[in-house]
Amino acid sequence: MTTVTLLSGGAAQGLVRGLAEAFKAQTGAGIDGEFGAVGIMADKLRAGTAADLVILTQALLAKLAEEKLVVPSSITDVGRVETALAVRSRDPKVTVKTETDLRDVLRSADAIYVPDTKASTAGQHVTKVLDQLGIAYEVASRLKIFPNGATAMRELANSTATRPIGCTQATEIIATDGIVLSGSLPPGCELVTMYTAGVTVRAAHPKEAAALIALLTDADHRELRQSAGFAG
Structure with a gap:
């Protein structure tokens, strides 16, 4: 079975887990990867860790695209x-x-x-x-x-x-x-972060990675995103 690998901020772990069965039903592929601090995940990609897609902060995705590690046209906002x-x-x-x-x-x-x-x-x-x-x-x-x-x-x-x-x-x-x-957190101390997904330049399964991004971000799963803590 094809397995799509990802490097992701921990913020997206619950959402990815919630969509694993739907993704398998749609593509026949599984999902594997690492979830952790976004800076560490970005550095893993830079160091050559294999991954088909990344889900990190919008700012980090922009940097990785500039570094030619993520396909710019694939970058899609998941939610705040x-x-x-x-x-x-x-x-x-x-x-x-x-x-x-x-x-x-x-x-x-x-x-x-x-x-x-x-x-x-x-x-x-x-x-x-x-x-x-x-x-x-x-x-x-x-x-x-x-x-x-x-x-x-x-x-x-x-x-x-x-x-x-x-x-x-x-x-x-x-x-x-x-x-x-x-x-x-109260006004003056709050932080709202946009998380964004993108297909890596070295993706072994770019088609399936793009399909997972589409599933993560499509209108049909808005309620799931919201229940997982993402805002539009």
């Missing part, structure tokens, strides 16, 4: 994803409407679960927000940093801390059992 807060399913949701609210919530947490603060979109943003709020040094020892948002959220679900909280892409929160989406 917000960086949001998460709590364990058994814990009360937090209400964060202002920067002051967010500062208080983060200060009161005894563990803060986040993805890679250097290579992931959400992790980089967390670092920026902590600096903006003036509490980066204060909460540094409570940061629990993991290679990607999916891992960070699984660890949050299993946390034995008293008042843990997580911050990553909403799609990764929604896709993880044992935690719930607690709310958006």
Whole structure:
């Protein structure tokens, strides 16, 4: 059986998983690949890791096209994803409407679960927000940093801390059992990222890769995208 391989930001993992059966029924092909921090996935492609398509941030796809690693005409927007807060399913949701609210919530947490603060979109943003709020040094020892948002959220679900909280892409929160989406970041601290797909120049299965991109982005699957955390 033909298998389409991809390198993707963790934000798209739930959506890709949700479309695997439909893709197999349509093309007879399976899906395999890696999901992780977008910067690391882009560097894997640059280093020669085999992949038929990539799903990364719009900015990264543009760079990879300039580097002649992605076919420019294949690039298609999948949808926007917000960086949001998460709590364990058994814990009360937090209400964060202002920067002051967010500062208080983060200060009161005894563990803060986040993805890679250097290579992931959400992790980089967390670092920026902590600096903006003036509490980066204060909460540094409570940061629990993991290679990607999916891992960070699984660890949050299993946390034995008293008042843990997580911050990553909403799609990764929604896709993880044992935690719930607690709310958006407040005005001034928000981040909404457009995720985009493209066929790689070295794709072994470019036709099937294009078919997967079409499936990920078509109007018939708008509700699935929304339920997975993507906005149009």
